[in-house]
Amino acid sequence: MSFPGSARAALSNRQCLRWTAFTWAVVLAGLSISCGSSSSSSASHNAYVSLPAGSVRLLHINNSTGAITLGAQTPPVAGTSPTGLVLHSSKKFLFVANSDANTISVFNVAGDGTLTLSGTPTPAGSGPRGMALDPLGQFLLVTNTVSNDVSVFSVDSGTGALAAVGSPVSANNGPTEILFTPSGKFVYVTNPSIGFITAFQFAGGVLTQVLGSPFGSGAGVSAVAVESGESFLYAANTTANTISGFAIDSTPGPTSGALKAVPGSPFSPTSGSGPSAVAVDTLNKFLYVATAGSAASIWAFTFDAASGTLTPVTNSPFNLTAGGLFLVLEPSGSFFYIGNQSGSNIAAYKYDSDTGAPTAVTGSPFTTGSAPGKMVIVH
Numbered sequence: 001m002s003f004p005g006s007a008r009a010a011l012s013n014r015q016c017l018r019w020t021a022f023t024w025a026v027v028l029a030g031l032s033i034s035c036g037s038s039s040s041s042s043a044s045h046n047a048y049v050s051l052p053a054g055s056v057r058l059l060h061i062n063n064s065t066g067a068i069t070l071g072a073q074t075p076p077v078a079g080t081s082p083t084g085l086v087l088h089s090s091k092k093f094l095f096v097a098n099s100d101a102n103t104i105s106v107f108n109v110a111g112d113g114t115l116t117l118s119g120t121p122t123p124a125g126s127g128p129r130g131m132a133l134d135p136l137g138q139f140l141l142v143t144n145t146v147s148n149d150v151s152v153f154s155v156d157s158g159t160g161a162l163a164a165v166g167s168p169v170s171a172n173n174g175p176t177e178i179l180f181t182p183s184g185k186f187v188y189v190t191n192p193s194i195g196f197i198t199a200f201q202f203a204g205g206v207l208t209q210v211l212g213s214p215f216g217s218g219a220g221v222s223a224v225a226v227e228s229g230e231s232f233l234y235a236a237n238t239t240a241n242t243i244s245g246f247a248i249d250s251t252p253g254p255t256s257g258a259l260k261a262v263p264g265s266p267f268s269p270t271s272g273s274g275p276s277a278v279a280v281d282t283l284n285k286f287l288y289v290a291t292a293g294s295a296a297s298i299w300a301f302t303f304d305a306a307s308g309t310l311t312p313v314t315n316s317p318f319n320l321t322a323g324g325l326f327l328v329l330e331p332s333g334s335f336f337y338i339g340n341q342s343g344s345n346i347a348a349y350k351y352d353s354d355t356g357a358p359t360a361v362t363g364s365p366f367t368t369g370s371a372p373g374k375m376v377i378v379h
């Protein structure tokens with residue numbers, strides 16, 4: 001073969017190799033994108049649900065669809081009846097209130113989300129139920145429904161160990177749910193049996209009841225929620241079948257944290273009864289309320305940022321499967337979850353960010369094996 005012919009052949013071979021390499025690069029890139037998409041679509045984050053039958057279950061929530069799959073369950077312990085639970089801000093510890101055993105369990109959270117009991121449960125008051133952690137993760141507050149008070153514990157940031165801070169603080173009759181405001185300055189406790197909300201100022205582990213507290217809400221007040229601006233609080237009054245709206249006094253002094261009804265409060269839907277769970281979405285656009293029924297069971301409102309007044313969204317209330325045990329919204333998504341005792345499951349919904357209308361997640365409701373107590377999402 002002549003030199004020019006050899007050169008042309010070599011050049012042709014090099015071009016062929018370059019095209020072959022390019023083709024494989026495109027194929028591999030396509031595979032990479034395809035695999036990445038598949039991985040993304042199946043990615044999930046964790047949640048936990050207490051099961052009053054005696055254990056706590058790990059849940060996996062699909063990031064894209066909101067669907068729930070069951071994870072590991074802690075060994076059932078008779079006579080504990082775990083109800084309230086809260087995740088430490090470090091995500092290393094999960095605290096659980098054992099209502100029948102009058103104790104608080106501390107669980108270590110592994111990298112895969114599984115739980116391991118840490119040491120011996122810490123004694124609490126009588127009938128511990130609601131739990132709240134201050135924004136810095138330094139103090140855990142627990143309502144004791146039978147002894148009518150709130151226990152305050154300091155939290156060891158390294159081990160999660162709890163240490164009582166002083167004696168339990170009186171919280172009027174039958175305290176149940178408890179809530180910290182985003183700043184950590186105020187704490188609110190529901191008293192369903194008397195229809196009131198007990199309000200506290202909080203600083204350095206010390207609870208001081210707000211002047212004028214408790215504040216009347218409505219018969220059977222069972223749940224409270226505060227929007228992130230800390231200007232308004234909303235309460236579900238189960239027996240009165242209403243939602244109360246309050247402006248939070250931010251003026252420094254003994255009345256700081258006091259509640260004053262917003263215009264039009266209390267609010268009632270056109271149908272449906274027994275509201276017992278309430279939550280505000282992270283964008284402060286919608287307030288959701290759940291009842292134990294299935295007819296007119298999910299209420300949705302918008303609230304005026306200036307006055308706090310509630311207005312039902314179009315087509316609210318919604319005839320969807322619900323339940324009154326809890327209503328938990330995704331901290332960074334557009335899903336919410338409702339605990340149903342009669343069905344031993346969790347109903348999952350995606351809500352429209354413009355209209356607020358909820359639609360059921362495919363596969364909902366999702367079984368929990370036994371009746372759920374409370375739920376917390378890892379974020």
